[in-house]
Amino acid sequence: MPIRLEPDFPAKSVLESEDIFAIDNSRAEHQDIRPLKLLILNLMPNKIDTEIHLLRLISQSPLQIDVDFLKVASHEHKHTSKTHLDKFYLDFSQIKDTCYDGLIITGAPVEQLAFEEVDYWPELVEIMDWSQTSVTSVVHICWGAQAGLYHHFGVEKVPFKEKLFGIYKQDIEHHFRLFRGFDDRFWMPQSRYTGINEEQVRQRKIKVIAKDEEERSAILISDDEHDVFLMGHFEYATDTLEKEYLRDHDRGIDTAKPANYYENGKIYNYWRAQAHLFYHNWLNDVYQMTPYQLERIRELQKERKLRSI
Secondary structure (H helix, E strand, O other): OOEEEOOOOHHHHHHHHOOOOEEEHHHHHOOOOOOEEEEEEOOOOOHHHHHHHHHHHHOOOOOOEEEEEEOOOOOOOOOOOHHHHHHHEEOHHHHOOOOEEEEEEOOOOOOOOOHHHOOOHHHHHHHHHHHHHHEEEEEEEOHHHHHHHHHHHOOOEEEEEEEEEEEEEEEEOOOOHHHOOOOOEEEEEEEEEEEEOHHHHHOOOEEEEEEEOOOOEEEEEEOOOOEEEEOOOOOOOOOHHHHHHHHHHHOOOOOOOOEOOEEOOEEOOOOHHHHHHHHHHHHHHHHHHOOOOHHHHHHHHHHHHHHHO
16 A cells, blocks of 8 residues: 655655655545455366465555456366356457456466467457456466467467476566565466567667576566566465476476475475565556556546557
C-alpha cells in the first residue's frame, strides 16, 4: 500500500525516485478503493496444483483481490474433472466484454510443439489480443511467456540441447519496480526444453530486466510496461521439481536431477521469499496504475499504447 506523506515532505521525492509509492494526504483522503479484479488463465494439466501455487503467492497482499479462473474451451482437459472446471472456471466467451486489473497466463507442457500446432493456439491468440485493451497488466509464465513474446513481438523459441531443469541464479539487470526489496541476485526454478532467440529480443521493444549466469533472459518486460514475461516458475512449491523429475522417470524420460536443488539428499527452497515479493510488487504496481472504474481500462490502455509508439 502507498505511504501517506505531506506533499512537501522531503523524503517523498527520494522515495518516488526509488519507485516506492508515496501519496500526499489530500489524494489519500479522496482515494476510491475497491478489490483488484484478477484473471488467471490456467493452461497447466494439473490445474488444482497450479491454483494453489499462484493463490499462495497473491494471497499475501494486503489488497483485497477477486480472482476468476479461465480455461481454453478449444482443448480437451483430461487431468482435471469436468465438475471442477464447470464450477470454478470460465470460458473466454463469458469474460471477453469484461475488464480486469491483472491477468496471469500460466505455462503449459507444449513447448516442443510449434506454437501453431497447439490445438488451442487460435483461442490463446484471441485472449492475448484482448488483454492488450482490457487488462491493466499481464504476467506470462514459462511457455506462456514464450507464447506472448512470439505473438506480440515475433520472438522465436530456441531448443536447448538438454532440458533446463533446476534452481538457477538470476542477476538483476535493471532495478525495475517489480524488484523492490530484492537482493541483486536471486534464484528461480526452471523447467523447460526451450529458450528464446536473444538476438530478436534485443531488436524488439522489450527490456530484459533479469538474466541468468549464462546470459539467458529470465524476466522481461515490454517497453510500455504492460506485459511481464517470466521464463521460470516463481510459483513452484518446494517439491514441484522433484515431482516432475520422478514423473519423467516413470515415463522413461532420462531427465537429469534438478540442478542446485538437492543438498545431502534434502531439498532447500531458495526462491520462496523472492517469489512472494515479486507478486506482492506486481499487485501493488497494478493497484497504482489501474483506474477505479474498470471500464476505463480500455481508454487508459489506448493512451498507454499511444505513448509507447
